[in-house]
Amino acid sequence: MEPILEARGLVKRFGRVTALDNCDFELYPGEILGVIGDNGAGKSTLIKSLSGAEIPDEGEVLLEGETVNFSSPIDARKAGIETVYQTLAMSPALAIADNMFMGREIRKKGLIGQLFRKLDHAKMQKIAHQKLTDLGIMTIQNINQAVETLSGGQRQGVAVARAAAFGSKVIIMDEPTAALGVKESRRVLDLILDVKSRGIPIILISHNMPHVFEVSDRIHIHRLGRRLCVIKPDDFSMSDAVAFMTGAKKPPSEFVGTA
Amino acid sequence: MVENATDETHPEVESDHNSLIRKFHHLLHQTPALVPLIVLSVSILVFGLLLGPKFFSPFALTLILQQVQIVGIVGAAQTLVILTAGIDLSVGAIMVFSSVIMGQFTFRYGLPPAIAVACGLLCGSLIGYINGWLVAKMKLPPFIVTLGMWQIALAANFLYSANETIRSQEIAAEAPLLQLFGYKFNIGGAVFTVGVIFMVFLVLFLAYVLRHTAWGRHVYAVGDDREAAALSGVNVNFTLISVYTIAGLICAFAGWALIGRIGSVSPTSGQLANIESITAVVIGGISLFGGRGSILGMFFGALIVGVFSLGLRLMGADAQWTYLMIGMLIIIAVALDQWIRKVAS
Numbered sequence: 170m171e172p173i174l175e176a177r178g179l180v181k182r183f184g185r186v187t188a189l190d191n192c193d194f195e196l197y198p199g200e201i202l203g204v205i206g207d208n209g210a211g212k213s214t215l216i217k218s219l220s221g222a223e224i225p226d227e228g229e230v231l232l233e234g235e236t237v238n239f240s241s242p243i244d245a246r247k248a249g250i251e252t253v254y255q256t257l258a259m260s261p262a263l264a265i266a267d268n269m270f271m272g273r274e275i276r277k278k279g280l281i282g283q284l285f286r287k288l289d290h291a292k293m294q295k296i297a298h299q300k301l302t303d304l305g306i307m308t309i310q311n312i313n314q315a316v317e318t319l320s321g322g323q324r325q326g327v328a329v330a331r332a333a334a335f336g337s338k339v340i341i342m343d344e345p346t347a348a349l350g351v352k353e354s355r356r357v358l359d360l361i362l363d364v365k366s367r368g369i370p371i372i373l374i375s376h377n378m379p380h381v382f383e384v385s386d387r388i389h390i391h392r393l394g395r396r397l398c399v400i401k402p403d404d405f406s407m408s409d410a411v412a413f414m415t416g417a418k419k420p421p422s423e424f425v426g427t428a
Numbered sequence: 429m430v431e432n433a434t435d436e437t438h439p440e441v442e443s444d445h446n447s448l449i450r451k452f453h454h455l456l457h458q459t460p461a462l463v464p465l466i467v468l469s470v471s472i473l474v475f476g477l478l479l480g481p482k483f484f485s486p487f488a489l490t491l492i493l494q495q496v497q498i499v500g501i502v503g504a505a506q507t508l509v510i511l512t513a514g515i516d517l518s519v520g521a522i523m524v525f526s527s528v529i530m531g532q533f534t535f536r537y538g539l540p541p542a543i544a545v546a547c548g549l550l551c552g553s554l555i556g557y558i559n560g561w562l563v564a565k566m567k568l569p570p571f572i573v574t575l576g577m578w579q580i581a582l583a584a585n586f587l588y589s590a591n592e593t594i595r596s597q598e599i600a601a602e603a604p605l606l607q608l609f610g611y612k613f614n615i616g617g618a619v620f621t622v623g624v625i626f627m628v629f630l631v632l633f634l635a636y637v638l639r640h641t642a643w644g645r646h647v648y649a650v651g652d653d654r655e656a657a658a659l660s661g662v663n664v665n666f667t668l669i670s671v672y673t674i675a676g677l678i679c680a681f682a683g684w685a686l687i688g689r690i691g692s693v694s695p696t697s698g699q700l701a702n703i704e705s706i707t708a709v710v711i712g713g714i715s716l717f718g719g720r721g722s723i724l725g726m727f728f729g730a731l732i733v734g735v736f737s738l739g740l741r742l743m744g745a746d747a748q749w750t751y752l753m754i755g756m757l758i759i760i761a762v763a764l765d766q767w768i769r770k771v772a773s
Contacts, residue, residue, distance in 0.1 A: 260660075261653065267649075287641065
């Protein structure tokens with residue numbers, strides 16, 4: 170099977186620090202790929218290179234086998250890669266629907282939309298409502314309520330719904346459960362599995378080993394700016410993964426480099 | 429389990445009084461222009477009761493509109509900038525400099541007034557564009573950029589005009605177009621000027637744009653959280669530069685309206701416009717931290733100031749009472765904003 174998203178030999182330097190050192194990456198259709206690594210291992214830089222937030226110095230990123238050169242997150246979005254940032258990237262004072270359609274608003278049809286640039290609030294609210302219902306997060310009563318009036322889990326739900334609504338090819342999730350309590354984390358994990366069941370592959374970056382091991386099909390372990398190994402959660406224990414990640418233990422050679 | 433327990437005991441602790449406050453809080457959160465509207469209505473009512481027909485007449489009430497038209501127009505520009513979490517201290521200077529250009533281009537170079545007006549509007553937009561470029565691309569704090577631009581535009585204004593006033597009679601005789609905004613018409617005792625009509629339409633137009641266009645939503649998003657807006661696909665630099673440019677253009681229109689209001693072109697006029705516009709914005713319930721508030725609030729804020737000044741003057745009070753009241757209103761408005769921004773969990 171061809172990887173849907175692939176990176177070959179990525180290098181990224183910040184001054185004298187090499188954040189990515191000839192790093193490879195593969196994501197296959199329909200899978201959840203966990204990405205773990207110690208702080209400073211270069212996970213974020215890898216993810217940012219894939220989502221257009223950083224431009225790698227060397228190497229190439231391929232989407233469905235074709236080289237892509239993203240110069241901003243907007244480019245990556247247009248290509249069908251959506252990112253749910255750890256900060257969620259939502260405007261707290263604005264309504265749920267406003268946030269879901271931020272940067273890709275729908276205008277009314279006809280003269281009123283073309284000449285007066287009037288937005289179709291009703292249509293956007295309807296779609297937003299639909300998307301939230303699809304993902305079973307319609308505990309939110311009012312689609313017009315400000316995002317800041319939602320709980321942490323609900324906000325995360327809206328951010329995931331936004332990504333799922335528009336991410337046609339790949340969804341990247343950066344620490345989606347980091348700020349959540351036990352119950353809310355549970356809901357978000359279910360949400361992630363639900364999105365996967367719709368056939369969209371997901372990259373899940375997390376420090377939470379139980380969460381990563383629970384939902385991932387494969388786990389990419391990042392160390393010192395490159396991919397150390399890729400493991401299946403059934404083959405190794407969490408403590409093995411942590412040992413690989415921190416360098417306390419060497420992964421068996423057959424897992425190193427490739428999947 | 430613990431979470432559940434607190435959830436259940438919460439409603440019992442909460443009294444009716446509390447839930448009423450919470451409802452009010454929610455209402456203000458949804459409709460930020462409500463408070464200034466209430467304050468405005470109450471102050472009109474109180475002054476109306478105290479002063480009777482002297483205040484409560486079409487003439488006096490429309491006089492207030494005429495007196496606030498400049499602040500209202502400049503306040504519209506200020507609103508846009510403050511919604512992006514910025515501030516524009518150069519609004520007054522842009523206004524005066526634009527009006528001087530309109531006047532001097534007509535009288536010094538003999539250009540047709542329409543061309544001179546266009547040059548003035550262009551100049552205002554250009555200064556606004558420079559402000560926006562410095563804020564967006566150079567990432568300089570808006571306060572500093574516009575503090576500098578205030579001095580630059582004001583100095584340029586005095587240097588270029590050589591501190592020379594163009595008299596009202598001259599303008600009326602040779603270039604009446606410059607006084608267009610001062611043109612008055614009377615509807616049953618109510619006196620309106622073109623400037624007043626312009627202000628009202630400008631505010632309504634911007635209210636539409638801010639609520640119903642993508643650009644308007646982006647202005648709020650940029651002010652609310654610049655990083656988040658950028659990550660969700662808003663072109664932050666374009667939004668900021670366009671906001672400052674449009675603010676400059678609106679200030680230039682205010683300069684044109686200023687000629688209509690005072691008759692002459694005077695480089696020393698409108699010195700307080702920046703402070704007065706910020707006052708209207710703050711009393712209007714727009715958050716100085718950006719992303720919150722409505723332009724209608726600013727309009728009500730400007731009118732509140734107008735009602736207090738005229739009302740207190742008609743009562744024969746010392747003008748300082750007006751400033752004292754306005755000072756109190758500003759502090760109350762900001763305190764209220766802080767309270768509204770505290771989200772009920």
